[in-house]
Amino acid sequence: MKRNPFFSQLSPRFLFTEIKARVARFQDKNPEKKLISLGRGDTTEPLGSSVTQSLLSAASDMNDKHRYTGYGPPQGMEALREKIASVLYHNLVTPDEIFISDGTKCDIGRINVLFGPQAHIAVQEPSYPVYADAARMNRSAETTTFSYLPHSPPDLEMVPQGAVIFLCSPNNPTGDVLTGADLRSLVQTARQRGQFIIFDTAYRSFIRGNFPRSIYEVPEAQKVAIELGSFSKMAGFSGLRLGWTVIPHALKYDDGSSVHQDFIRLMTTVFNGASILSQKAGIQALSEEGQRECSQQCSVYQENTQLLQTAFLKKGVFVSGGLHTPYLWVPTGSKSSWDAFDYYLEKAGLIVTPGIGFGPSGDHYIRVSGLGPPSLVREAAARIDLMNL
Numbered sequence: 001m002k003r004n005p006f007f008s009q010l011s012p013r014f015l016f017t018e019i020k021a022r023v024a025r026f027q028d029k030n031p032e033k034k035l036i037s038l039g040r041g042d043t044t045e046p047l048g049s050s051v052t053q054s055l056l057s058a059a060s061d062m063n064d065k066h067r068y069t070g071y072g073p074p075q076g077m078e079a080l081r082e083k084i085a086s087v088l089y090h091n092l093v094t095p096d097e098i099f100i101s102d103g104t105k106c107d108i109g110r111i112n113v114l115f116g117p118q119a120h121i122a123v124q125e126p127s128y129p130v131y132a133d134a135a136r137m138n139r140s141a142e143t144t145t146f147s148y149l150p151h152s153p154p155d156l157e158m159v160p161q162g163a164v165i166f167l168c169s170p171n172n173p174t175g176d177v178l179t180g181a182d183l184r185s186l187v188q189t190a191r192q193r194g195q196f197i198i199f200d201t202a203y204r205s206f207i208r209g210n211f212p213r214s215i216y217e218v219p220e221a222q223k224v225a226i227e228l229g230s231f232s233k234m235a236g237f238s239g240l241r242l243g244w245t246v247i248p249h250a251l252k253y254d255d256g257s258s259v260h261q262d263f264i265r266l267m268t269t270v271f272n273g274a275s276i277l278s279q280k281a282g283i284q285a286l287s288e289e290g291q292r293e294c295s296q297q298c299s300v301y302q303e304n305t306q307l308l309q310t311a312f313l314k315k316g317v318f319v320s321g322g323l324h325t326p327y328l329w330v331p332t333g334s335k336s337s338w339d340a341f342d343y344y345l346e347k348a349g350l351i352v353t354p355g356i357g358f359g360p361s362g363d364h365y366i367r368v369s370g371l372g373p374p375s376l377v378r379e380a381a382a383r384i385d386l387m388n389l
């Protein structure tokens, strides 16, 4: 069997293996040292009670001869799509334009199949590394070309006509959020240049103030944009798995054919629906009570992140992010991001994420996450206070 040649284009998943190895080496030499992780990209707060209750009741339905269900509807449960359309989009999109999935990462992988091997892909720099890797897995290096855009605000004039552009707002890792004016100009340029925008809103529930939560708040966005949404950070479903993709009916290829139709074809071929348990829990998470529970989880991470931000500011380190994401993007001056990683580990027993993991422009940064338990975050902030930064 010959290896799929596209896989040789990928760099090895060096970041997390290397973090693990460096932490293990340090812990071997310093077994008494209590380490705290500020490198988390995963949630830690438990699910809300009403969401948990809905899961238990969905599980018990599965044990009942009359209430048992097998495969769900191909696009996802109607009640969930209606809730997403009304609660999260205020009916800017219709339930029929929403496809329920097992999460945004999986949808990023599948979406790549929609665009042919010749597609030009553009990603922000720095950004979530999955966009570029998923694109590379599906295409040969000879035919695929990439553009790397500044993270905020990206300039689509720099990207060839007909390109597919992955944007994330608020951005992981920088925390930048695109304004209404940014989005209006992006949509306008994308329309003029025949480009598609894939808009990742995984951190939408962290946005504070009057910034768009969806690209569809901007007129004409339906003609150029696909939107990805996730219950992972919004409702703590990173283990349960639930997300969605919006494919507007107005989105058409150059030849006038419907992207929506192709996406139905794709999803019904390679995906058999998100877990019914997750979907029922998702419906509850979008109820008034569920939304209160979600915003309580979110506040815990926001308070954590603020505490860490204050600790850095007290040291005169001007971090970005922290307001619209649970992450801080911390400059490390002359230290490379790996040297900074070692420094935080050795001096304070703190595990951070080297910025280089999000692209070359992240090299003199680290990402610090507020997604941990508050007691540990408080201790971490106290350790930062004692560091020489």
Ligand code: PLP
Residues within 6 Å of the ligand: 041, 102, 103, 104, 105, 106, 128, 168, 172, 200, 202, 229, 230, 231, 232, 238, 242, 243
């Ligand atoms: N998009 C971004 C920008 C992320 O940072 C993450 C997770 O860290 C995801 C998507 C993954 O979302 P999901 O858990 O829905 O697959």
